[in-house]
Amino acid sequence: MKKFTKLTSAIVPLNIENIDTDQIIPARFLKATTREGFGENLFRDWRYENNNQPKADFVLNDPTYSGKILVAGKNFGCGSSREHAAWAIQDAGFDAVISSFFADIFKGNALNNGLLPIQVSEDFLASIFKAVEGNATSPLEVDLENQTVTIIETGAQESFEINPYKKSCLINGYDDIDFILAQKHLVEEFEKR
Amino acid sequence: MSKTLVEKIWDAHIVKSEEGFPDILYIDTHLIHEVTSPQAFDGLRKRGLPVLRPKQTVATADHNVPTLNQLMPIKEELSRYQVDMLTKNCAEFGIELYGLGHPFQGIVHVIGPELGITLPGKTMVCGDSHTSTHGAFGAIAFGIGTSQVEQVFATQCLLLSKPKTMKIEVNGTLEKGVGAKDIILYIIAQISAAGGTGYFIEYAGSAIEALSMEARMTICNMSIEMGARGGLIAPDQTTFEYIKGREFAPAGEEWDKALAYWKTLYSDADAKFDSVLTFDAADIAPMITYGTNPGMGMGIQENIPATNTQPEKEKLSYQKALDYMGFDDDAALIGKPVDYVFIGSCTNSRIEDLREVAAFVKDKRKATNVTVWIVPGSKQVEQQAINEGLDKIFEAAGFQLREPGCSACLGMNEDKIPAGKYCVSTSNRNFEGRQGQNARTLLASPLTAAAAAVTGVITDVREILEKA
Numbered sequence: 017m018k019k020f021t022k023l024t025s026a027i028v029p030l031n032i033e034n035i036d037t038d039q040i041i042p043a044r045f046l047k048a049t050t051r052e053g054f055g056e057n058l059f060r061d062w063r064y065e066n067n068n069q070p071k072a073d074f075v076l077n078d079p080t081y082s083g084k085i086l087v088a089g090k091n092f093g094c095g096s097s098r099e100h101a102a103w104a105i106q107d108a109g110f111d112a113v114i115s116s117f118f119a120d121i122f123k124g125n126a127l128n129n130g131l132l133p134i135q136v137s138e139d140f141l142a143s144i145f146k147a148v149e150g151n152a153t154s155p156l157e158v159d160l161e162n163q164t165v166t167i168i169e170t171g172a173q174e175s176f177e178i179n180p181y182k183k184s185c186l187i188n189g190y191d192d193i194d195f196i197l198a199q200k201h202l203v204e205e206f207e208k209r
Numbered sequence: 210m211s212k213t214l215v216e217k218i219w220d221a222h223i224v225k226s227e228e229g230f231p232d233i234l235y236i237d238t239h240l241i242h243e244v245t246s247p248q249a250f251d252g253l254r255k256r257g258l259p260v261l262r263p264k265q266t267v268a269t270a271d272h273n274v275p276t277l278n279q280l281m282p283i284k285e286e287l288s289r290y291q292v293d294m295l296t297k298n299c300a301e302f303g304i305e306l307y308g309l310g311h312p313f314q315g316i317v318h319v320i321g322p323e324l325g326i327t328l329p330g331k332t333m334v335c336g337d338s339h340t341s342t343h344g345a346f347g348a349i350a351f352g353i354g355t356s357q358v359e360q361v362f363a364t365q366c367l368l369l370s371k372p373k374t375m376k377i378e379v380n381g382t383l384e385k386g387v388g389a390k391d392i393i394l395y396i397i398a399q400i401s402a403a404g405g406t407g408y409f410i411e412y413a414g415s416a417i418e419a420l421s422m423e424a425r426m427t428i429c430n431m432s433i434e435m436g437a438r439g440g441l442i443a444p445d446q447t448t449f450e451y452i453k454g455r456e457f458a459p460a461g462e463e464w465d466k467a468l469a470y471w472k473t474l475y476s477d478a479d480a481k482f483d484s485v486l487t488f489d490a491a492d493i494a495p496m497i498t499y500g501t502n503p504g505m506g507m508g509i510q511e512n513i514p515a516t517n518t519q520p521e522k523e524k525l526s527y528q529k530a531l532d533y534m535g536f537d538d539d540a541a542l543i544g545k546p547v548d549y550v551f552i553g554s555c556t557n558s559r560i561e562d563l564r565e566v567a568a569f570v571k572d573k574r575k576a577t578n579v580t581v582w583i584v585p586g587s588k589q590v591e592q593q594a595i596n597e598g599l600d601k602i603f604e605a606a607g608f609q610l611r612e613p614g615c616s617a618c619l620g621m622n623e624d625k626i627p628a629g630k631y632c633v634s635t636s637n638r639n640f641e642g643r644q645g646q647n648a649r650t651l652l653a654s655p656l657t658a659a660a661a662a663v664t665g666v667i668t669d670v671r672e673i674l675e676k677a
Contacts, residue, residue: 031525032525032526032529033523033526034402034403034502034504034526036502036638036640038619038638038640038641038642038643039640039641039642042642042646043272043619043620043621043643044620044621046244046272046621047244047273047287047288047290047291047621048287049247049248049251049290049291049294050247050248050251051248061641061642061646061647066628066646089526090403091402091403091406091436094402094403094436094502095338095433095638095640096337096338096352096619096638097245097336097337097338097340097352097353097354098244098245098354099245099248099336099354099355099356100355102354117403117406119403119406119436120406120407120436120438121338121352121353121354121433121438124353124354124357125354125355125356128354128356128357129356138522142522179231179370180229181229181230181231181368191356192356192357192360192367192368193256193359193360193363193364195368196233196360196363196364196366196368197258197363197364199225199233200364202224202225202233203224203233203235203261203364203365203366206224206235207235
C-alpha cells in the first residue's frame with residue numbers, strides 16, 4: 017500500500033454536498049478488472065459532455081485549480097461500496113480528500129488504499145473554500161504524524177482524528193491482510209470453538 | 210451485562226480484541242459477484258494466497274447480466290469479460306458459482322435468503338453496500354470494499370471497530386396502500402441520507418414485527434441509504450418459518466440446535482443504544498423521492514420543499530438536485546407524467562413484490578406513454594411468478610417480465626433509462642445518472658410504481674385502492 021506521511025499542496029475545491037460514488041465513478045465504468053485507469057472517468061458526467069467534450073465550468077477542467085488534495089462538501093462518498101471510487105480519485109493524482117463528513121464505506125476504502133480521508137469541522141472546511149476564493153493556489157499542509165491540516169497562508173490549523181492502527185498502516189505502507197495473517201493461528205483456534 | 214443484538218452477534222465473532230486496534234471479526238459467509246471481486250482475486254494471486262475458506266464463499270453474476278435472452282453470450286464485451294472472469298476465478302479458487310443459466314442465479318441479496326444461506330446470528334459480507342438486506346434475519350451483514358473482499362478471501366476475517374448502535378422503533382398500523390418501502394423512505398427522509406452514518410441500526414416496534422420477511426428485507430436493504438453500514442431485525446417466529454426447509458437451511462438435529470441459539474438473539478430489555486428514534490406508522494403515507502439522494506423524499510401528496518426553507522449552505526446543492534430532476538421547488542408531483550416504471554432491484558424484486566403488483570394490475574392496462582420493466586430478483590422468483598401465472602397478468606397489462614439481475618437499478622447492463630426521462634423505480638438510489646446518463650429517478654414502493662404505470666402519471670395509489 018502507498019505510504020503517506022506529509023503533504024503540502026494546492027487543492028481542488030468541489031463545494032457540493034452528498035457527493036455519491038455514482039458521481040465519483042459511474043457504474044458503467046466499473047467493468048475493468050484491474051485497479052488502474054479509473055482516473056480518466058473520475059466525475060465523468062460532471063466533467064464531460066455526452067460527446068466527450070470537457071465541460072469548461074467543472075473544476076477538474078479549470079486549469080486555475082490543481083493539486084493533490086480534493087476538498088468537498090459534507091457526506092462525501094455516500095452510496096455504493098465500490099472501491100473504484102477511491103481508486104479513481106487516487107488514479108487522478110489525489111493523495112488526500114478533505115470533507116466535513118465522510119460516508120463510512122468510502123472512508124474505509126480510502127484508508128485501505130493509502131488515500132487519506134481527512135474530516136474537518138464545517139467552519140474549517142468553509143475557511144479552506146474561502147482561502148482558494150482569494151488565491152486559487154493557496155496551499156494546505158497535511159501532517160499525518162501530528163494529525164493536523166494547516167492553511168499555510170493564514171496559519172489556521174485544525175487537528176483531525178484517525179484510528180491509531182490505520183495511521184501506522186498509512187505511515188508504514190502495510191495493510192490489514194499482513195496484520196491478520198501474522199496471527200492466522202488465532203483464526204484457526206476461533207474456528208475450533 | 211445486558212447487550213444489544215448487534216453486540217451479542219459481534220462479541221460471538223471476535224477472534225481478537227485488543228486495546229488500540231480494531232477487532233479481528235470472523236466472517237461466517239462471504240457473498241461475491243462479478244464487479245467488486247476481480248481485483249481481489251488478483252491481489253490473492255500477487256500474494257500467492259488461496260481463498261482460506263472457499264466453502265464459506267458463494268458467488269453469483271448479477272450486476273452486469275442482460276435481462277433478456279440470458280442464455281445467449283453477453284453482447285457487451287466488457288460485461289462478458291467480467292462475468293467470464295468470475296467464472297474463471299471461482300473455478301481456480303474452488304468457489305461455488307450460481308452463474309447465468311443456473312437455477313439459483315439471481316441478485317446476490319435475493320438468493321442468499323431464499324436459499325437459506327442467510328441465517329440469524331451470522332456475520333455476512335459482500336462487496337456491495339446493500340448487503341445490509343440480510344440483517345432482516347438478525348444477522349450482522351454489511352457491504353465492504355474490494356480490499357476487504359481480498360481480506361476476507363485471505364483470512365475469513367475483517368479488521369473493524371465495533372459500530373455504534375441505533376434503535377429505530379416504528380409502532381402502530383400502516384394505512385392501506387402503505388408498505389415497507391414507504392416506511393424506510395419515510396425514515397430516511399426524516400433523518401437524512403447521512404443520519405445513520407457510523408451506526409448499525411436495529412429496527413423494532415409493532416409495525417416492524419408485523420412485516421413479512423421479504424418486507425423486512427426491503428427495510429434493512431436501505432439502511433445504507435441513511436449512511437448506516439447495516440440494519441437488522443431480531444429474529445422471531447416469522448423468521449424461523451421463512452427459513453425452515455430452504456435449500457441450505459439447517460435440518461433435523463442441526464435445526465433444533467440452531468433454533469435454540471436463534472431464540473437468544475434479541476436486544477436485552479435494558480440494553481443501551483447510542484441513539485433511539487421512534488416513529489408512528491400512522492404518520493406514513495405512500496412516499497416518493499423528488500431529488501438526487503434517497504433522503505429527498507416526501508409523502509406523495511406533499512409539495513417539494515421550497516429552496517428557501519433549506520439551510521443556507523445546503524441551498525446550492527439542493528437547487529442543483531431540483532434542476533437535475535427538472536422540478537420546481539414548492540411544486541406538487543401528483544399528476545406529473547412518467548416515462549418508465551422499473552420494478553426490481555435487491556430492494557423490491559421478490560415474489561411478494563411481484564404478487565402485490567400483479568394483484569393491483571390484474572384487469573388493468575399500462576398507460577401508453579409508459580414503458581414498464583419487471584425484473585425478478587432471481588431465477589427462483591421468476592419461476593415462481595410463472596408457476597403462479599403472474600407472467601400472464603403482466604403480459605395482459607403490457608408489463609414486460611424480464612430475467613433476473615440488478616438491471617436498471619444501476620444500468621450496468623443494457624437496461625438504462627434514457628436521458629431526461631422520468632422513471633418511477635422500486636430500487637434504492639436516485640443519484641444523478643444512476644439509471645442512465647441524465648436519467649431522472651423517483652424512488653417509490655412497488656404499489657406506487659404500479660399505480661404510475663397504469664395511470665401514466667404520479668398517482669396516490671390509495672385513491673385507486675379506495676375505488677376498487
